[in-house]
Amino acid sequence: MKKYFALALATLAFWGVSRADNPIVQTHFGPDPxxxxxxxxxxxxxxxxxxxxxxxxxxxxxxxxxxxxxxxxxxxxxxxxxxxxxxxxxxxxxxxxxxxxxxxxxxxxxxxxxxxxxxxxxxxxxxxxxxxxxxxxxxxxxxxxxxxxxxxxxxxxxxxxxxxxxxxxxxxxxxxxxxxxxxxxxxxxxxxxxxxxxxxxxxxxxxxxxxxxxxxxxxxxxxxxxxxxxxxxxxxxxxxxxxxxxxxxxxxxxxxxxxxxxxxxxxxxxxxxxxxxxxxxxxxxxxxxxxxxxxxxxxxxxTYNPDGTIPSVSISKEGPKPIGCINPYKRVEAETMAWSEKCSISQNEKLGVYVSSTRSKGYIKVREVDFGNQYPKSFSASLAAGVDGGILEVRLDSVSGPVISSTQLPRTGGWDKFKTFTSELKHKVTGKHDVYFYFNGQNITLGRELFNFDWWKFQ
Structure with missing residues (x-):
């Protein structure tokens, strides 16, 4: 099983599974950068x-x-x-x-x-x-x-x-x-x-x-x-x-x-x-x-021309190449993302900014997450739900990639009542990966809001 999982990761890495990352924010319309x-x-x-x-x-x-x-x-x-x-x-x-x-x-x-x-x-x-x-x-x-x-x-x-x-x-x-x-x-x-x-x-x-x-x-x-x-x-x-x-x-x-x-x-x-x-x-x-x-x-x-003039630039779906990576062993705000679908951003004076309005089959993609040589054993996330909140899945390298963590979210006492949930990882993970936080609304009415998401961290 471990050998098969490693082969699956290698195949995903080989094919470079990814998607467009332009525009740079998708949770709202942000012009005039x-x-x-x-x-x-x-x-x-x-x-x-x-x-x-x-x-x-x-x-x-x-x-x-x-x-x-x-x-x-x-x-x-x-x-x-x-x-x-x-x-x-x-x-x-x-x-x-x-x-x-x-x-x-x-x-x-x-x-x-x-x-x-x-x-x-x-x-x-x-x-x-x-x-x-x-x-x-x-x-x-x-x-x-x-x-x-x-x-x-x-x-x-x-x-x-x-x-x-x-x-x-x-x-x-x-x-x-x-x-x-x-x-x-x-x-x-x-x-x-x-x-x-x-x-x-x-x-x-x-x-x-x-x-x-x-x-x-x-x-x-x-x-x-x-x-x-x-x-x-x-x-x-x-x-x-x-x-x-x-x-x-x-x-x-x-x-x-x-x-x-x-x-x-x-x-x-x-x-x-x-x-x-x-x-x-x-x-x-x-x-x-x-x-x-x-x-x-x-x-x-x-790249500027040698004389300082600016060349013609074309738009792309991919955007620029990464010039850094994410440390998963430090707290990462959920509103840090390369791409997202079926979610939004909310804020208030008490909590600051957090991901809200998550819907079934939506996700957050975070690129260049560097797990290093020592694999993590567990995953933690700060989540809130006013009703039974669905499932937060952590997937690798594509939105349909291997699930390495799954958190079943119950009611937490309100949409602003965040609690920390920790789950053991299902597989060993090392090196750099794109990480997808997938919103699973299994057995929940399609389109209903699932949960709010404040931050995440691997241990």
Missing amino acids: APMVYNGTLYAYVGDDIPGFDFYYMTKWHVLSTTDMVNWTDYGTPISLESFKWARDRAWAAQCIERNGKFYWYVCAQSNKNDMAIGVAVSDSPTGPFKDALGKPLIINGSWSNIDPTVCIDDDGQAYLYWGNGSLFYVKLNKDMVSYSGDIVTVPISVESFGGVRGNKSVENPNKDMYVEGPWFYKRNNLYYMMYAGMGKGGETLSYSSSNSPIGPWKYQGKIMENQKTNSFTNHGGIIDYKGNSYLFYHTGLLPNGGSYGRAACVEQF
């Missing part, structure tokens, strides 16, 4: 589309993190429209940056004056809690173009905040990161600087592209980059310009992503280096029930 690296961890700040409406109906933002580029931990919603007394609607794209141990999250929202405004929230932690730093917008002037803020701190300490829809603007932020000096500057847009300009009918110098919205401003190897959503056939591209100065003049360089089957008219991206690799973040509407108003963050690895 803005990556940030801090203390060896990559964070992604995303929005929260509410599908089913013919508009970008968004009321809050989420924080995700990874150390291996394949498993992402969801920290829930540290800020929302309710966090800003001046905001009433349209919690659109945002970006967070660290300075002197503080984290500044620049957001845009429709103000109570019925225009778009840019505000800033601050925290001592990249995952919050955040609070409105000013109690009022940082940028408000009656314009509907005050959207999609992007921020970068130059090597000399000067911080710049860019934003804009249709037009591009910037200010120089003060060192406190919540005020600015000087006037709002409007960036000149031309065919030479951003590939095109609205209303251009020149035959000699026609549009190649056009700045639309969603700027992403950063510096790399003494070159300044401005990526943005450009205009392509049937939807937005990701295009970019570069400069030798943080305030231009800008020179149009071309399109990074176009003519991709994203199932979304818009695109909004971010670029960052992490652990020696370069990554492009973007969003698609490819999740079930997704679309232009139900978008989710994705990521691709790429």
Whole structure:
């Protein structure tokens, strides 16, 4: 039996049983990804589309993190429209940056004056809690173009905040990161600087592209980059310009992503280096029930050309290769996952974030779990159920792989009454595996909620 089990594992490993891991989060729609690296961890700040409406109906933002580029931990919603007394609607794209141990999250929202405004929230932690730093917008002037803020701190300490829809603007932020000096500057847009300009009918110098919205401003190897959503056939591209100065003049360089089957008219991206690799973040509407108003963050690895230009990047179902692994002998939050189906994320002040709304035949996939050379003997999980909760199965290397642990979950006294359940492993396991937490609703009405799941650990 042991020999047969080892052969089965070897066969699964040989065939590389896996599935798509883009988008990076599936429990909610998280568009407009803005990556940030801090203390060896990559964070992604995303929005929260509410599908089913013919508009970008968004009321809050989420924080995700990874150390291996394949498993992402969801920290829930540290800020929302309710966090800003001046905001009433349209919690659109945002970006967070660290300075002197503080984290500044620049957001845009429709103000109570019925225009778009840019505000800033601050925290001592990249995952919050955040609070409105000013109690009022940082940028408000009656314009509907005050959207999609992007921020970068130059090597000399000067911080710049860019934003804009249709037009591009910037200010120089003060060192406190919540005020600015000087006037709002409007960036000149031309065919030479951003590939095109609205209303251009020149035959000699026609549009190649056009700045639309969603700027992403950063510096790399003494070159300044401005990526943005450009205009392509049937939807937005990701295009970019570069400069030798943080305030231009800008020179149009071309399109990074176009003519991709994203199932979304818009695109909004971010670029960052992490652990020696370069990554492009973007969003698609490819999740079930997704679309232009139900978008989710994705990521691709790429390599700059020797001259610093950015190559064309295509979307993939697989996403980047792993650059780390999960230690199963330390507590792992259940909301850390590479892929999931038939479950969601909930949070409250007492418990924090946990996996909820699990349904029969759903699962959580965690990649690159490294059991090492000494096999574990038992598995523990923190679970809660208001009624008889079904079965949590631990499977290896595929959703239909060998079951190494099975926990029959009774009522725990309520959906928020978590208890730790421990079960002996059925097989010896060593080395690296993808681990699937499978939700078995045997003898339970199909579609009924099974249990909530907080954390897991092997012993």
